[in-house]
Amino acid sequence: MHHQLSEQHEMIRESVRRFAEKEIAPHAERLWEEEAFPYSIWKQAGELGFTGLPYPEAYGGGGGDWLGFTIVLEEIARVDCAVAVSLMANSTAASLLANYGTHEQKQRYLRPILDGSQVGCIGLTEPNAGSDAANIQTRAVLRDGRWLINGSKTFISNSGSEVTGPVVIAAVTGTRPDGRKEISNFIVPDGTPGFTYGKKLRKIGWRGSTTFELFFEDCAVPADHLLGEMGAGLKQTLAQVSTGRILIGSLALGILQGSLERSLRYMKERSAFGKLLAEFQALQFKVADMATHAHAARLMLYDAAARKDAGQRFDQQASMAKLFATEKAMEAAHQAIQIHGGNGVMTEYPVSRAFGDAKVLEIVEGTSEIQRMIISRELLR
Ligand SMILES: Cc1cc2nc3c(=O)[nH]c(=O)nc-3n(C[C@H](O)[C@H](O)[C@H](O)COP(=O)(O)OP(=O)(O)OC[C@H]3O[C@@H](n4cnc5c(N)ncnc54)[C@H](O)[C@@H]3O)c2cc1C
Numbered sequence: 001m002h003h004q005l006s007e008q009h010e011m012i013r014e015s016v017r018r019f020a021e022k023e024i025a026p027h028a029e030r031l032w033e034e035e036a037f038p039y040s041i042w043k044q045a046g047e048l049g050f051t052g053l054p055y056p057e058a059y060g061g062g063g064g065d066w067l068g069f070t071i072v073l074e075e076i077a078r079v080d081c082a083v084a085v086s087l088m089a090n091s092t093a094a095s096l097l098a099n100y101g102t103h104e105q106k107q108r109y110l111r112p113i114l115d116g117s118q119v120g121c122i123g124l125t126e127p128n129a130g131s132d133a134a135n136i137q138t139r140a141v142l143r144d145g146r147w148l149i150n151g152s153k154t155f156i157s158n159s160g161s162e163v164t165g166p167v168v169i170a171a172v173t174g175t176r177p178d179g180r181k182e183i184s185n186f187i188v189p190d191g192t193p194g195f196t197y198g199k200k201l202r203k204i205g206w207r208g209s210t211t212f213e214l215f216f217e218d219c220a221v222p223a224d225h226l227l228g229e230m231g232a233g234l235k236q237t238l239a240q241v242s243t244g245r246i247l248i249g250s251l252a253l254g255i256l257q258g259s260l261e262r263s264l265r266y267m268k269e270r271s272a273f274g275k276l277l278a279e280f281q282a283l284q285f286k287v288a289d290m291a292t293h294a295h296a297a298r299l300m301l302y303d304a305a306a307r308k309d310a311g312q313r314f315d316q317q318a319s320m321a322k323l324f325a326t327e328k329a330m331e332a333a334h335q336a337i338q339i340h341g342g343n344g345v346m347t348e349y350p351v352s353r354a355f356g357d358a359k360v361l362e363i364v365e366g367t368s369e370i371q372r373m374i375i376s377r378e379l380l381r
Helices: 005-036 039-047 066-079 083-098 103-114 233-271 279-309 315-345 350-361 368-380
Strands: 117-121 139-143 146-157 165-177 179-188 195-200 211-222
Touching: 005 083, 005 103, 005 117, 005 350, 039 083, 066 195, 066 233, 066 279, 083 103, 083 146, 083 165, 083 179, 083 233, 103 117, 103 165, 103 179, 117 146, 146 165, 146 179, 146 195, 165 211, 165 233, 179 211, 179 233, 195 233, 195 315, 211 368, 233 279, 233 315, 233 350, 315 350, 315 368
Parallel strands: 117 165, 139 165
Antiparallel strands: 139 146, 146 211, 165 179, 195 211
């Protein structure tokens, strides 16, 4: 699929790689240790046009394509997954605003999350509704011209940072004739009275990306903060999920590539029993597998992204690419630690930090089990 990469895609790769190695790599360990959101890096990514690359120029985006954005995430995650996660989560909020927002909503809430002055979040998951997203409990009631929101969300990426802006949350607004919940999306700006944060969640991966619990207690937003049609919330969010799977797969590909390159470097430097590690066949086979998986994951992801850019169906390809890339990234992170021996479990070594990052990828945007359900359902249809 490399023949599909234009000169412009190669230029994107080059400029993101330069940015990631110069501006992110030197801070990656500190961000991991401090579990800090990289505000200054985020701003720079915005100035370089990475935060809004595939979004309309009319609202501050770059007017680029999704294949280009896939490359951006791959290259950033090759160096540090957490920064790439922030771009990915921001992009899901941006897609909802871009696809369903009014002109005013886009000016006010989309523009700042595309140009890097703010970061957006999406709040769907609740303590009792993750994979089973239709089971959310948070409610919104229209009272005196304002939506009154009550409930809670958990595991929300990009929340609680100093530049967090709009949070797009899903809430129950009624009951459908068939008895199912009617769910709508709302824009809740950070700082709205009645919207508070619970504890900052501490994680084994994605540590530089902030994750909080959100609480809504009689949190009132104006009537025009409903996003799109009433009752279309779950449909809107699920329509972004396949794109999100390409993006999570790109993060996995970055981890695969990073694990491979670090392993190769280490094997050429470190000796045991009077030989370089590179001379041991047991380790040679591990890097051969990593390179093979990275190549296959890249083809699958670029294919899914190119299909999206061409306006073709891509959900099945996105699920397969996400499933394959994330599981192979987990395997690569595991084997890269093995190749590094004791050093591999020291957190100053990026291969150790990639281990937790890879694990999260198998869970978010539809777990591996959910991807297998989707893929097999389509096969058996
Ligand atoms: C670091 C992090 C960041 C996140 N960021 C966000 C965010 O920004 N916004 C947001 O809304 N959410 C976010 N999430 C939530 C994420 O999307 C959910 O964790 C994910 O959807 C899984 O839901 P769950 O944790 O409730 O697990 P569950 O749904 O409880 O699943 C538990 C296990 O059961 C399995 N399982 C569930 N249903 C089935 C089934 N039908 N058949 C077979 N197996 C099944 C799952 O595969 C899994 O192995 C984040 C999560 C993490 C960890």
